[in-house]
Amino acid sequence: MEFIAKNQNLLIENLPDGSVAVFDAESRAVHALNAQAAAALRACGQHSTLPAIALAMSRELQTRADDAAALEALAQLEASGLVQCVGREKAAAEPSRRSIFGVAAAALPVVLTLTAAQQKAYADQAGSNVPSISAFELINGRLCDMPAGSSLTFRITGQNTHFVNGTTVVTSVRGGFSIDTVTVVSATVLTVTGTTTVTYFGEAQFHVVTGAEDLTTTYMYQPC
Amino acid sequence: MLRAVAFAVAGRHVAVLSECSATCRLLDRYLFPELPRLDSDGADLVLRVERQGASGYVVRSPDNLVVRARDSASMVVSLGAWLDDELVRGLTDRIALHAGAVCWRGRAVLLPGPSHAGKSSLVSELLISGWEYWSDEYALVDCAGLVYPYPRALVLRSADGRMRALPAAMRQASTGRGPAPVRLIVRLDYRPAARWNVRRVAQSQMILELLKNTPQPMTEVKMAAPLVRLAAGAACYAGVRGEASEAVEPLRELVECGA
DSSP: OEEEEOOSSEEEEEOTTSOEEEEETTTOOEEEEOHHHHHHHHHHHHOOBHHHHHHHHHHHHTSOOOHHHHHHHHHHHHHTTSEEEESSSOGGGOGGGGGGTTSOGGGSOOEEEEOHHHHHHHHHHSSOOOOEEEEEEEOSSOGGGOOTTOEEEEEEEEESOOOOTTTOEEEEOSSSEEEEEEEEEETTEEEEEEEEOSTTOOOEEEEEEETTEEEEEEEOOOOO | OOEEEEEEETTEEEEEEESOHHHHHHHHHHSSTTSOOOOSTTOSEEEEEEEOGGGOEEEEOSSOEEEEESSHHHHHHHHHHHHHHHHHHTOSSOEEEEEEEEEETTEEEEEEOOTTSOHHHHHHHHHHTTOEEEESSEEEEOTTSOEEOOOOOEEEEOTTSOEEEEOGGGGTOOBOOOOBOEEEEEEEEEOTTOOOEEEEOOHHHHHHHHHHTOSSOOOSGGGGHHHHHHHHTSEEEEEEEOSHHHHHHHHHHHHHTTO
């Protein structure tokens, strides 16, 4: 059984406390390794067998790291895609990992991973929590094409909103548009269908109220 | 006569105009009140606030209506939130971290966390205890990993869920100017009636926490470099706290002992 460290498209940042941050330029995942896991990754770059890796870890950490501890680190690194196990089943299946139990928590290797998709999901949430309208779209044509009496459907998308069927009230602020139906699709999406009452209807402005949540949004005329 | 409240923040020159002198006084009191006031000429982000009698307030940009509010309290909060999102979205040379930021005797401390994590409440308590105010919402990080204040008025949630703006000066707090290296980062989860319980975490683990509290998606690996430099100079902790007032002393001990 041999272990091979991935060394392509990786940016490895060594931190002063001995931990390591690994940035995968290909997947854009970020891995956080504590000192024990970092020692295993570094050892894997120079040695490939379990005993050699364990010995290298012991020297770097200046504490005894047996095969079980090394195997635990390698299993986590393998699960994160930073190390490849060659010649046997995955390192996680090795029975000697059972002996890791009883080792002090502070000495356990830890590999944490944040994928690009997870970071983007957090980024989308990491703004202010105040409700707002993020998009206001006309979904059945263009305003400039619509004579009086035309049926229009708008979709309103909110951020941190709480639209509720039967509670959310939408009113047309500017003249020229009569609302027929409001359909709440979700807490953050609703559609408004109505009829223009003037020719050259150029701007739609709606007032969207759900209890104390009071929002206004405007859709501007776009020249054809 | 059109009056203006103008200031520079996050690399932008912002001007908020109103024909109503009472509204202007309100804006001056609650919109980044600690930042020096500038002339509105040359502003690249211009907003206009209109008072509509019993209907409340509307705030417009040149292209759109951005805020409608029924009263002054909700207007300043909603306008502040809109400005936060607009300014963060427009950052080019800094990264925004969703974090409280305070300073104790020259040592900057970051308190990263999402909404409802209680950052503003904790920052408010720290200000009462004499800490310097940098922000209750965002810390701005440059390429060298140094942190800059984002000194908006604090926004606190009351028991009924309504939000209200509170200038730091109302806590008799001074406001920092920056930049400064961060000496301590503490990721805290609030749990009612919980006891203070934090443990030291690896700097690499804290980088992941910072990435979880960055409103800008990391589309390139190099974008994380400032966060690496920031974490490399700080002692990092994570854990649980109870009431904000009970977290003040443990935080002071952490920062004073040099962690």
